[in-house]
Amino acid sequence: MGKPEFQLAGFKFKTRNGNEYFYDDNTGMVFYCPEILWEILNLYKNNSKAKIFKTLSGKYLDKNLQNYYNFFNRWANKSNAFFFIEDKKKSISPSEKEIVQYLSSNGFRQLILNITDECNLRCKYCIYSGNYSYSRLHNKNKMSFDIAKMAIDYYFTMFKKVWKRNPYRKPSVCFYGGEPLLNFSLIKKIITYVKSKFPELKDILTFNISTNGTLLIEPIFDYLISNDVAIAVSLDGNKYEHDRLRVDKKGKGTFSKVMKNLQKLMNKYPNYKMLIILSCYDWKTDIFCVKNFFNENLLNVKEGASSYLLKTSEIASFFTGYYNQYDETDRKTFAEKMGMLEEEYFNRAIKSKKPTKDYLDYLIGLNCNMVLFQQKPFLGARLTSLPYTSTCVPGEKLFVRHDGTYHMCEKINHHFPIGNVEQGLNIESIINIIALYNQQISPNCASCPIKRYCPVCYANTATQEGFLKDPPNRCESNIEYCKNRLSYIFSILEENPAAFVAGMGDYYKNGWEVDT
Amino acid sequence: MNLPLQKYFRLNPECYLVKGADRGAIYNLLSGDIISLNPKNTNILIDCEEGKSIKEIINSTDDQCLVLFEKLREIKAGSFYEKKIYIKKYGDRDPWKTFSPVPPVLSLGFIELSNLCELECFFCKGNEIKPFYRGCLGCSKWPIDGEKQLELSDWTKVLSQLNDLECRDLVIVGGNPLLIEDKFKALVNEIRSFNFKKIFVYTNGMYLPENIIKLLEKYEVYPIIQVFSCKPNEYKLITGRHGRFNILTNNLHKLIKNSVKFSITILVSQITQNSIEKIIESYNDLMPENIYFNYLYPTYNNLSDFSPEYCEKLIIAKKNLPRISVEDFYNKKDYNSCLRGKIAITAEGDILPCIMMRDDIIGNIRENSLQDIFADKKIDLYWELSKDKIDICKKCEYRYACSDCRALEKSVTKNLYGRKYCAYNPNKGEWATDFLTVLQ
Secondary structure, three states, rough: OOOOOOOOOEEEEOOOOOOEEEOOOOOEOOOOOOOOHHHHHHOOOOHHHHHHHHHOOOOOHHHHHHHHHHHHHHHHHOOOOEEEOOOOOOOOOOOOHHHHHHHHHHHOOOOEEEOEEOEEEOOOOOOOOOOOOOOOOOOEOOOOOOHHHHHHHHHHHHHHHHHHHHHOOEEEEEEEEEOOHHHHHHHHHHHHHHHHHHHHOOOOOOOEEEEEOOOOOOHHHHHHHHHOOOEEEEOOHHHHHHHHHHHHHOOEEOOOHHHHHHHHHHHOOOOOOOEEEEEOOOOOHHHHHHHHHHHHHOOOOHOOOOOOOOEEEEEEEEEEEEHHOOOOHHHHHHHHHHHHHHHHHHHHHHOOOOOOOOOHHHHHHHHHHHHOOOOOOOOOOOOOOOOOOOOOOOOOOOOOOOOOOOEEOOOOOOOOOOOOOEOOOHHHHHOOOOOHHHHOOOOOHHHHOHHHOOOOOOOOOOOOOEOOOOOOOHHHHHHHHHHHHHHHHHHHHHHOOOOOOOOOOOHHHOOOOOOO | OOOOOOEEEEEEEOEEEEEOOEEEEEOOOOOOOOEEEOHHHHHHHHHHHHHOOHHHHHOOOOOOHHHHHHHHOOOOOOOEEEEOOOOOOOOOOHHHHOOOOOOOOOOEEEEOOOOOOOOOOOOOOOOOOOOOOOOOOOOOOOOOOOHOOOOHHHHHHHHHHHHOOOOOOOEEOOHHHOHHHHHHHHHHHHHHOOOEEEEEEEEEEOOOOOOHHHHHHHHHHEEEEEOOOOOHHHHHHHHOOOOOOHHHHHHOOOOOOOOOOEEEEEEOOOOOOOOOHHHHHHHOOOOOOEEEEEOOOOOOOOOOOOOOHHHHHHHHHHHHOOOOHHHHHHHHHHHOOOOOOOEEEOOOOOOOOOOOOOOOOOOOOOOOOOOHHHHHOOOOHHHHOOOOOOOOOHHHHOOOOOOHHHHHHHHHHHHOOOOOOEEEEEOOEEEEHHHHHHHH
16 A cells, blocks of 8 residues: 655765765754665655565565665654654744743843944945845944943843843843944943943953954954953955955055954964954955965964964855856856865865864865754754744844844844834734744745755845845755765765764764773 | 675664773664673774774684674664765764853752651651762751751742743652641742742651642642551651551542542662562552652661662662663763752752752852852753763763762762762673672
């Protein structure tokens, strides 16, 4: 007798050695999947065990058939692997109670203050450059101290409630722009205000700033460092690459200014742990030069690990004509260069027993580890009525615009406010945003084979009135990307099972060490 | 022996190899089985897991490894492969907890109302701390300074903090907490305004007047009755009081009559060690929700009163090793299997990781909130006290399977990281068979 339709909850991929694996999204497992297992999986949809054996017995040894059927059976039965299980998670509109309860445990992770919209630079890929649909343009709006105070008071009141549920949490205040250092006097006032108003939190309080680095001169970084502010500075690589993308209002490159400031800071505070470099690239980036620049100048590769962290990102490609300036040759050339770096990283990773910390580790290794973690890039528990994609529940972060409106994060455009400093979070707005998102983005997510990897969120789908995937085949591209990534990662792991910290790194690396 | 056609042998994804100082073990995280390995086979499998080929392994040992591989294949623990492959093991841990701390999961909060008790049990007599005698599942009695006892307002604060932490269940302990009737009444009245899922009270069942029973029923407080025997004479011997067995029996029938659900904890001692089954049978007739066991541990001078069979139950012995699920395995790898999820507050307000660990005071509710205890990571020392942190246990291949009672171990070794109640010597890979010696 036939069985109901079964749909595979994952996909097959192949490594360089020619081995095939099945990624199972139900369990997050990756199973070795030779042809025999693949045939069993596909036949199982409509056939009994006897029929499967009859069909395959001429092709495979009975012993092998039995082995792989047993393997399939015990994983399918004991951990629901291989086929989508009936979807009981419905993407629906959450209730007010559900949102309030969720945020009381998981909300208010960060207060991000949009200190000013003004910026002294005109970076080519800036989200406010006019190259991105639906985002605001550069302007001179500044936050007032009164607005900042109201937002801070609200955030800390809510944070203290959350802290009672999760005492491990630390309050975090971030200064964001434009260029926040253009309103440095406000930053100082805020730090003084927070420290004096909430002295009981002084030991767990954290501050962060994202800056373009041009104004990060000695007295300013002295002040920031003396107040333990984590500093994120944008630097896109060597002079040519940085100046190509990060220019001032007159179109002049800013590399020399930023590097001078950074070097001063690093010389004066060589052990400051809270410095992170943000580095973007696009199809015209000579990624080899960027690699050499970072390794030689900032990561101190030759002298051992540096104290600084590096975060690399490709310039966003959704809702923008940014990449129209490049042609297919540019794309291919860049892809070839990336391919060569991946090859370099591959050859090193298959041999390396010791973790390194050079540019490739940040560019490629970090990404491999993230994939192996097999966790969506969201933090904390999920809301039952928001089961798909990696999007947050609005209110997890609080981004405050200059006029006191609240937004869910610094990345989303300004069309989806979730409250303001006078009234606090507007739960109804949050419910409406989630309902709209569920309706427009996730109607087909139940049968997605990469639910655990999905990078889609409000910020990268928000238009003026709703949510849209750009390009429309984004999900298919994401699935393809996952297949390629897993193929690359597993090709490394076949040669060096301990290559990555994530995944089963500790098993293959430390599992045998017994201190006798 | 003929070489197999396949070049590699690997353990299956659900089979996790753990090495000890001498031997090794394979944990099957789907079936729960644990397979013990001799030192030679352990090293062979390490080579396999590290990607060595069968040929390389034969060259460095002998072809007897093929017998091992075939046996493991038969029991579905491993498979042969033509090419070098990567086996992802079942159940990677969540790495995000490092970056964004998830809220603590507090499953059980113990609150100790007093140390009043009407019995004079021989192991609990007087008001002084006796040699440790059992685990936390049942009544106990500790010295308390009456002047330092918490007021109801203090307890309300404690309950509120536990509630904010979303503590799942609450256990009210004594002495016999029902003896201080007014305080108990006021407390359960407070408790119901919070969101605890279940509320338990440990009692010896001696004092259950109608009004208390009505209270238990009204506020859905679930009694766990400590019993010692099913014979009046043994009850007298143990509790030091006449007629106590009859009082207990009457009270249990009153609970049944009033449809109050209850559970039984049997404290087995040297007096009742040979009649455990009879005791179970006897209390089973009363249809309790659950029957739990506690065992009285021998002290230094009365070991001869206990049978070897009884002693085997007190220690980690080969036959006591549990089957292990994937969740248990990773929980035991990272945390203490018993302490994780628990916190206790004594009648004097001391905050303890376990109600039996009286010297491990991590705060006092008059000075610290429970949230402070978590924020300062004072409880993490205990919750994260996995067997990997205990000197002898970290050499043992069964370290992610066996359970742990730090309270017992510490009471006898005087060392938070000590271990006594285990029959296994990981350095030699041998199980002791003389359980009395283990307890000496």
